[in-house]
Amino acid sequence: MGMGLRNGFLLILSCVVTLSLSVWGRPATFLEDFRITWSDSHIRQIDGGRAIQLVLDQNSGCGFASKRQYLFGRVSMKIKLIPGDSAGTVTAFYMNSDTDAVRDELDFEFLGNRTGQPYTVQTNIYAHGKGDREQRVNLWFDPAADFHTYSIMWNHHQIVFYVDEVPIRVYKNNEARNIPYPKLQPMGVYSTLWEADDWATRGGLEKIDWTKAPFLAYYKDFDIEGCPVPGPATCATNSRNWWEGTAYQALNAMEAKRYRWVRMNHVIYDYCTDKSRYPVTPPECMSII
Numbered sequence: 001m002g003m004g005l006r007n008g009f010l011l012i013l014s015c016v017v018t019l020s021l022s023v024w025g026r027p028a029t030f031l032e033d034f035r036i037t038w039s040d041s042h043i044r045q046i047d048g049g050r051a052i053q054l055v056l057d058q059n060s061g062c063g064f065a066s067k068r069q070y071l072f073g074r075v076s077m078k079i080k081l082i083p084g085d086s087a088g089t090v091t092a093f094y095m096n097s098d099t100d101a102v103r104d105e106l107d108f109e110f111l112g113n114r115t116g117q118p119y120t121v122q123t124n125i126y127a128h129g130k131g132d133r134e135q136r137v138n139l140w141f142d143p144a145a146d147f148h149t150y151s152i153m154w155n156h157h158q159i160v161f162y163v164d165e166v167p168i169r170v171y172k173n174n175e176a177r178n179i180p181y182p183k184l185q186p187m188g189v190y191s192t193l194w195e196a197d198d199w200a201t202r203g204g205l206e207k208i209d210w211t212k213a214p215f216l217a218y219y220k221d222f223d224i225e226g227c228p229v230p231g232p233a234t235c236a237t238n239s240r241n242w243w244e245g246t247a248y249q250a251l252n253a254m255e256a257k258r259y260r261w262v263r264m265n266h267v268i269y270d271y272c273t274d275k276s277r278y279p280v281t282p283p284e285c286m287s288i289i
Contacts, residue, residue, distance in 0.1 A: 073226020086112030088197025088208035
């Protein structure tokens with residue numbers, strides 16, 4: 001995932017993030033569970049640490065990450081994306097193992113648009129260092145008009161990306177077929193807002209309109225339920241964790257119906273069907289949901 005700013009450009013990007021983090025249901029302020037990873041001068045706390053403001057300008061971008069990593073569970077946040085002309089901007093919410101050659105990563109990347117065009121969310125999955133599993137979905141609502149909930153569910157059986165409890169992507173554990181699945185490395189939770197007009201909107205054809213700055217996005221109700229690392233050594237293998245229950249080992253009937261609707265009506269790119277990149281269909285694409 002790219003993080004840098006291209007020299008010579010000016011962008012002031014600010015957001016308000018309201019935090020209600022829970023590990024085993026425990027509320028937290030920003031400094032209790034997060035650290036600034038990118039330019040502390042561009043992040044300030046609001047509402048007693050339950051909210052923070054991020055600013056991206058010509059000097060630096062900014063971002064934050066959880067102090068701990070987690071192994072399995074669910075992470076979610078409510079996001080209100082940049083309204084109007086947001087072309088060239090990326091709002092990222094992801095989990096990452098912070099390792100190089102064998103990186104595991106689960107990505108939400110919200111790709112800015114020209115005014116009036118649909119917002120696109122790109123998801124990607126890295127397992128044991130193997131990535132390039134991009135899928136893109138045009139959202140069926142205006143994500144800048146109100147808050148919507150974006151979640152990642154991760155257990156021993158599957159990874160599911162949700163938008164307002166609607167599954168938009170499923171990645172099954174197919175280790176029995178020698179397909180990598182992230183299950184050994186804990187991952188931290190990250191969020192950044194940054195400029196990527198070399199690729200984000202129509203493959204880089206649409207550039208940022210700097211006259212529209214500052215660009216505003218908002219987050220709230222950030223929530224993690226999972227096994228913290230360091231933490232109890234037996235947590236990740238405990239089959240009694242709620243996210244390992246039978247109800248979360250596969251999509252239920254309603255979720256499967258919603259998932260088919262998304263796949264039929266809103267997917268605009270799927271690496272599984274990109275024959276120019278993959279003349280032979282990747283084996284994980286052959287799994288049945």
